[in-house]
Structure formats: structure tokens, C-alpha cells
Amino acid sequence: MANRIDSLSAPLLVSWQITRDCDLCCLHCCTDSAPGKRLPDELDAEEAMRVVDEIARNQVPYVMLCGGEPLVVPHFFRIAEALGAAGVQLKIETNGQRLDAGVVERLARLPVRSVQVSLDGDSQEVYERQRPGGSLVKAHAACRAVRAAGLPLEITFAPTRLNLHEAGAVVRRAHALGAFRFNTGKLMRVGTAARLWNRLEPAAGQYRDFRGLLECEARNLGGQMEFCYSPFTLGDALQASLGEPPATLLVLPNGWVKVAAALPYICADLRRESLAEAWAAYCGAWRDEAVLAGIRRAAGNESHHADANDWRRLAVSQA
Amino acid sequence: MKLARYVKFREEKFGGVLFETRSEKVFTLNPTASAVVREIQAGAAERDIPSLLKARFRDDSGAIEREAAAFIAELRQKGLVED
Numbered sequence: 126m127a128n129r130i131d132s133l134s135a136p137l138l139v140s141w142q143i144t145r146d147c148d149l150c151c152l153h154c155c156t157d158s159a160p161g162k163r164l165p166d167e168l169d170a171e172e173a174m175r176v177v178d179e180i181a182r183n184q185v186p187y188v189m190l191c192g193g194e195p196l197v198v199p200h201f202f203r204i205a206e207a208l209g210a211a212g213v214q215l216k217i218e219t220n221g222q223r224l225d226a227g228v229v230e231r232l233a234r235l236p237v238r239s240v241q242v243s244l245d246g247d248s249q250e251v252y253e254r255q256r257p258g259g260s261l262v263k264a265h266a267a268c269r270a271v272r273a274a275g276l277p278l279e280i281t282f283a284p285t286r287l288n289l290h291e292a293g294a295v296v297r298r299a300h301a302l303g304a305f306r307f308n309t310g311k312l313m314r315v316g317t318a319a320r321l322w323n324r325l326e327p328a329a330g331q332y333r334d335f336r337g338l339l340e341c342e343a344r345n346l347g348g349q350m351e352f353c354y355s356p357f358t359l360g361d362a363l364q365a366s367l368g369e370p371p372a373t374l375l376v377l378p379n380g381w382v383k384v385a386a387a388l389p390y391i392c393a394d395l396r397r398e399s400l401a402e403a404w405a406a407y408c409g410a411w412r413d414e415a416v417l418a419g420i421r422r423a424a425g426n427e428s429h430h431a432d433a434n435d436w437r438r439l440a441v442s443q444a
Numbered sequence: 445m446k447l448a449r450y451v452k453f454r455e456e457k458f459g460g461v462l463f464e465t466r467s468e469k470v471f472t473l474n475p476t477a478s479a480v481v482r483e484i485q486a487g488a489a490e491r492d493i494p495s496l497l498k499a500r501f502r503d504d505s506g507a508i509e510r511e512a513a514a515f516i517a518e519l520r521q522k523g524l525v526e527d
Contacts, residue, residue: 138468186463187465216465
């Protein structure tokens, strides 16, 4: 059966993890990122620029640059500035530790759709417990610098047993910092979070209270800040994707292309294939009965997400 | 009139897509709507676009003009264009 994506010539969004390296080692990290965890086969600067050319040539309108921490990559600005020069709108997902005024000033010259900063606590103690090595002061300063430069700010919050008691304070902080959107949802059982699941997973009652808090804060703020938490679970997101697969290519640091974040399936390799070929393979994957069966299984049971980073190349028909 | 700051357009075989990246909403466009967006990008004046399309599609029935005008109004209502 054809999906809407089959009628598109290219993705509408490329979500590009440009490295697995990071300057923090967050307990909840869904990409298994941490200091020194750069993959041995990550795309180098020249290979990354070839991907940039492909994105521009295929008129992909919107690219998210994430990681790991994208700002630890030496060629981050080569990528961002080349995409910006091609008119591609950018979202930068960062922990904010390196996002000083100089970096923000350079970003402000580009068509930046938003900068998303992670705030997983409202006290240094809680923030650092979940984000070892992180400075909340730096994260807040990064948010202020983003707004001072006139760039749109998004905040993301990963709920765990360690930080949920500060969720309300983080929401109010996000609003005070001038964020236009607050992103959250159920903790994803992927990567580091999957390994530390028993330590991190909030109880059902905590989630119930959290959702109540989000509804209440959204009412109180009366539309001054968007709340983005639906679908709430990765399983629900996968279920929705079965109805309409996202027009998104998820590119890994080594150029491999994933079918979905919660699944280990790899459908293409941008080091060896063009973006058009990768897009055809991605669309094909979403018509492949074996892949769809795996997606259904993962949608129904979050324990199936735990191996999402044990990437496996698919052998799917592109026809 | 121009596309709003966070709106991107791409032509497709079926017409085109407008992508409002801020809300991440996608709008699928038919050939007439895509032609309207191309005229907007080319800098045509809003009041001239329906007649430009009438001429381009050689449509004497008035249907294209009406469709184009309605689509421009919809673009404005959805905040997808700005002055």
C-alpha cells in the first residue's frame, strides 16, 4: 500500500546526529552518547559536506543538527553555514554547555528555526545528577544568549525518577527564559536509559501527576508557551507512524539511515548511496511487511526499544 | 507578499508541498496552488496573481481565478504568507 511519503521526491526533514561524542554523560541518553564515545567510523568533514550538498540538491527544507552534542564537532559550523547558505532551515539540539555568545552570534546569521536546550532539572543538584558534568548555570546562560540574539528557543525535559519533582519549576523556568515550546514525553527506553531503566523509570503515578502538571501549566500560561507532549510515548509515536510514516530521514553519525529512532533497522548508507537512493530505501522500508511487523511489535512493547542502537542493515526491496 | 519566515516550498510531481517548520505542519498543494506559490516567490503582486494564473492555464471559465483567490485567502488565514 502506498504511503504519503511515496509521493514526495525527498524527505521534508533530515534529523542528523552528527556525532555520538558529547561533553556530558547523561543517564537518560537515548543515543548512548558520552565523552569519548565518538564512533570510529563517523563521517569526516568532507564526507559530511557531501551529505550537505545532497540535502541542498534535493531541496530538503529543514534539518535538525543533533548528536551527541553537535557543538563538539569541529566542522559543526561548516555544516550549519553551508546548509544555511542553501536556505535550509535549521534546528540545533544542544545541552547548552558550549553555547556562548560567540556561538549564538554566528548561529543568528543563519536561518535558524530554533535552538533546543535540554533542561532536566531546576537545581544544580538535580540537573547534575541526571547530567553528570553539566552546569545548569551554563545551560540557563545559553538560553538567555539564544533569546538575546532573537533566536527561537525550545526547552526539552526528559522525565525520570530523579527529576520529576522539579518538573513544574522547569516549565516555569522555560517560560521565564522566553521559550516558545516545551517538549517532553515519557522517558524513552533506548540507549543509556534502557541500561539504567530500573534506576530511572518513573512510577505510573508519577507520570499521571506529571501529565496533570503539564495540563495545568498549559492552562495557566494560556498559550504563551506551546506544550508538546503528544504522542506521550515512543510506542504511541510508532503507532501513529504506521498510519502515516514521517517524511523524515534519521541520519546517524556514520551516515547510516535509520527507519525509526526506536528501532535498530538501517535502510541506507549515505557514505555509499545518494540521498535519493536513501529516500527510496526508506519509503520501501515502510512498505516492507517484515519491517512493519517489527514496528508493530515495538509499538506494543517498549522493552523492544532497548536494542534500538544495535543497528542492523535491512535487506528490503526498494520497488 | 512573501512566504512567512518559517515556511518553505518544494515542487513535487503532484504540485508541491508547503512546510511550516515552526509548527512542523505540511500542506499538500495541487498544481494551481503550487502555481500561486511560485508567483508569490517571483514577487508578483497579490491582486495580480489570479489573472496571471487565468492566463497561464488559459482558463476562461473563471474557475482558476476563483481557486487562486481562495487559496491566497487561505494562505493569509493560516499565517503562511506575510507582507
